[in-house]
Structure formats: structure tokens, C-alpha cells
Amino acid sequence: MPTPAAPASPASPGDLLVDTHGRVHRDLRISLTDRCSLRCTYCMPEQGNEWLARSSILTLDEIEQIARVAAADGITTFRLTGGEPLLRPDIVEVVARLAAITGPDGRGVEIAMTTNGIRLREVLPGLIGAGLSRLNISLDTLRRDRFHELTRRDRLDDVLDGIAAAAESGLRPLKLNAVAMRDVNDDELADLVEFAIGHGAEMRFIEQMPLDAGHTWDRSRMVTQDEILAALAARWRLTAVPGRGGAPAARWLIDDGPTAVGVIASVTAPFCGDCDRLRLTADGQLRNCLFSTTEYDLVPILRSQEPAETGVDGSIDRMLRDCVRGKLPGHAINDPAFLQPARGMNAIGG
Template sequence: MLIDRFGRSVTYVRLSVTDRCDFRCVYCMSEKMTFLPRAQILTLEEIAFIARAFSELGVYKIRLTGGEPLVRENVIWLFREIGQLPQLREMVLTTNGSQLERMATGLRAAGVRRINISLDSLDPERFRQITRVGDLNKVLRGIAAAQAAGFEKIKLNSVILKNRNHDEVCDLVNFAIDRGMDISFIEEMPLGIINEHDRAEAYYSSDEIKHDLEQRYTLIATTETTGGPSRYYRVTGTNSRVGFISPHSHNFCASCNRVRVTTEGRLLLCLGQEHSVDLRRVVRGYPRDLDRLKRTIAEAMAIKPKGHEFNLKEQPVILRHMSVTGG
């Protein structure tokens, strides 16, 4: 089992499959995105090898993210490979939903149990403005296809910004309730330099969202968890839960059980810090040496920091965007 220097067990890893997206989300609103050369990105085989190492070290939950992971060519092969790991309890996916209409059935067959789908607006024009080129109807068809494919759980994720989409929180909850889904609202994290808005001015806290929702719904706190940072509330009279991921207002670092691997193979020990280890160097320098890779990962736990220090009023100290980090 992986234990960091603060005694926290690491049981969950997020693997970024690609930095490419077919449209942008609230996290990547910079005016120009620069993508990595293909040679710098882990191959699918390298990602599968890293997943195997984590699994053998006691990690039992793996999430595949991006960018948009489903735009990666032959990505279903990767899901099948990871889904066959004997120690793995759960393989999950975060996606913007644009490719689900054609891929949902294949993903379920490959062993994906749960899907998180990013959905920041239900207004087609606003959705297009946020994403630059995104087609809301295509995403909605993808959500319907995912429901038809029979995943154990489908959850919506929404990043809420003041004066951009904060007026839609009740509509988004209604959308989730109507489909028997959960939804999590996420406070924006200061990753990468952006030009579209002032993060401090656009900040809309989880407490503000909860206050807005309580004007229409009765929310009952619950201790239920999916192993992530969401604090969940049951919506009375429905089968849905509302979650809040609050890196600013309700820091969750004390219970952190996760690490991330970027699309170029950097093992990030904390989302909000630059502490990292180059797994790509190990994988390419010592091909098929699983024991060396496992030792490198285990030793990296010694530099896992206590937590992040996000400050919305200052320029971000983390210059990488979420598309590289992994959503």
C-alpha cells in the first residue's frame, strides 16, 4: 500500500490520457492553448504500464481524464487493458460528453463503471461561448447514450462562476434530478494564466451555491462518499445528491487519497503544488522494468505535500492548465 509522509494512504490515481480537447471548458479559458508534441505524450501502452504499477502498489481506483480522453485514437484499447487489472476495484472516466454518443456502449463493455460528465450550462448559446465551439445538443445526446449503456453511476460536474453561469445552478440540479443523476458543483481552481475573467471577481463559493439551492430544495447532509473530495447532500424527495468540491472554502487536503499522472508522465503529488516525479523518464529509460517503476512511485510518496495554498487574489503559481494536469 502507498502511504505518504503524513500517514495518508493513496488509493486513487487520475491518469491524463491526452492534453487535447474537442472544445474547452471553464478551466481552460485562455485565449490560446498550446498542445504538447506527440513525442512528449505517454503512449497508450505506457499509460497502461503505469496503471499496472499503481494497481500492484494497492491503488484500487483509476480515473482516466484529459483534456478530453475520448478523442485519443484507439483509447478503448486502453480502457480494456486497465479494466483487466485483477487488483482494480473501479475504473472511471471524466469526459465532456461530446464523444459518448458513439462510444458509450464500448466504454461500458470495456469495464468503465462510472462516468463524470462536465456540464457548465444548459443554454446552447452560453454553452458555445464558454466552450468556444461546443455543441450542447451533442453533449445531451451523449448523456442519453450513457444512460442507455447502463453505467452504474453518471454524475455531472459544473464549475460555477459569478455572472457567467451562477444563475443556472437550480436548472442544472433539475436536469440531474429528472435523469436520476448526481451533480457536483466545483469552485474554480487557479491553474494556468487566463485572460477571460478575473478569478477573484468571478469566484462563487460552494456556500453561495448551497444557499441558492436551499431556496428551492431541501438538502440533507450525508456522510456518503465516492472516495473523492465532494461533500454530498441528499435532495429530499429525489434519488439525486448534490456535491460540493470546495478547494477554497472547505479545504479537503487532510483526507487526500489521490495523486495524478499528467499526459507527459509527471506524477503530481498535489493538484495545487509542483511537487512531481518524472515517470516517463523511468518508463522509457528502463522499458518493462515494473519493479523499478513501482519503487519510483513508492519513493515519491515522501515528497507528497500536506496540501495546496490557492490564493485567488494573486497570480497563479501553477502555470499548467487543467488540460495537461488531468481533470
């Protein structure tokens, strides 16, 4: 996709990344691969996936260079996503290199990761040693038959073992994510919360969004935030937690805490007004919104034999600012003219 033309940015390298709506950007989601060890029905088809060419995937050096510029511009959190980030052979080194980055104030950045948990027990000690700060693990169901049907893979034991390893590690906060789907797992919502509590984790439910590669999303199949809370309120007393800030999940204390449950209601209760996130795809495209139809291509900058007068870092900084400046007020999912992104979630990055 061609890079959108943009006028010169008045900001300078090292200035905060502020969009035209006053939102300061602190979070960069970095996708490491579009490949995954599962084939979740709401994300990608079982067969016929067109994977990114390996030559198009950013190298570790390229990721680090982008991350250093982003940190200098005020990004304080890097979340590693995919596809499945643990499929990347150099994942421990990725974490180590990014964790060594400091911002203008000399403080280190925070390294978070979203994973399906497969391979987690094997690599978790290395990840923690490299500087991993936080983990989110996807778990849509506790039932083996349902897991197999939903992910098209019989890997529930591997996921549960990864969650157990994370719980044993003491890495906190630990969060479990589930996409709530009507007539699929909506009868397990309370059970998933109980499971999370038993593993020292916080359960977070996500409204199903129009991000599947097949573009088959159906609003009627989505379980709304109100429905999720009603199901949980049948078992527990829920108290809203104030001070959400730019976090994607609204949170409720369970029976006065300390345990909480979160809901990411991107469709019925959008939080775009406080969004502080940018995304970098595995093939070097900057995105200012999960649902954006525009991408900003960093690859020519990174791989050019003739860098611009500002140098590679200066050109990366310029592209970051152009991307932020092009950010719309919201994702417009509820607008009749909404267009679903061409890429599926696995190719965009979580």
C-alpha cells in the first residue's frame, strides 16, 4: 500500500506524538509475525491463508531502530503481538533488545506481550530474564471440544500449561483474554472468571469486532458489554473502577475486590477519545487505528540505499508524526459507511 502524502510536520524529533485531537501516544503495538499456531474462526480461515513473504518481515535490527525512535518520541510501552509472537525464533532476543531501550527521561520502556500461550512454558524463563514486564494470554473456552471447534486445533492442554507457567512465575499483572461470542462461549463467562481468579489473573472479555480475514462478522453474534456484565452480576457484585485513562478495558471489582474483571467494548462503548496506541505490522506498516484503511510504509525508509537528508532515524520520526497526525477521531464501526480493513487481525497485530 503506498504511503499517503502528507505535509511537513511542525514537530521535531523528541517531541511527544500528539494527534490533531490532543491525544498523546504512549503505546506501540509491534506485530512480529502474521503466522499463528491456531486458526480461530473469528480471525482467519483454516486453509488458504496468504502469509507475508519472509523477506518482507522486519528484522530484529529494523524493529529495534523503529522502537528507539518511538521511545525518543514518548512511547513508553511496547506490546509484542502477532499472529503468535512466540513463533518468532528470536523472540527472547527481541524482548531483550527492546527492554534495553530508554526514553528521554532515562527510564526503561515496558515490554508486554499478547500470546495464545502455546510454547509459553518453554520460553517464559528466557522472556522474563530478557525483561518482559506483562503478559496477556488468550483463552476463549475451557472446554476441549469447544476449543478444538473454535481454533481448529487440539491444543487446549498446551494453552492451559502456558497459563499455569505464567501463574507460577509470579509475573504480574497477568491477564486472560476471551472474545465473547453468542452461542459459542457465552455460557462460560463466569467459569472463565473463576478460572482466572484461581490462577491469580484478571479476566478480560472482548466484544467481537469486524477483523476476521473472511469478512463474515455479524453484529448479531456479538455479545455486548451489557450482556457480559449481566451474566457476571448473576454470580458476583460488580463495582465500576474509575480512572480508566487510555486503557482499552473498563474494569469492575468483583465483590469489592481486590479481584477485577475487564471488558473491552470497542463496538458498543468505544474508547477512541482516550486512545494512545499506534500499531506496527510485521511487514513494516504503521497504523494509527486497528480499523484504519490507511497504512504508512516504513520499509523504503529502512531499506533504502540512499537515506534522506534527515537520516533513517529522522525519516522514521517523520513517518510516526505523519501517521499520528492522520488519526481520525474514532473508528466509526457504528457508521453505516464503515469499511472493514482489508487485513485480518493476524496480519494487523493485536
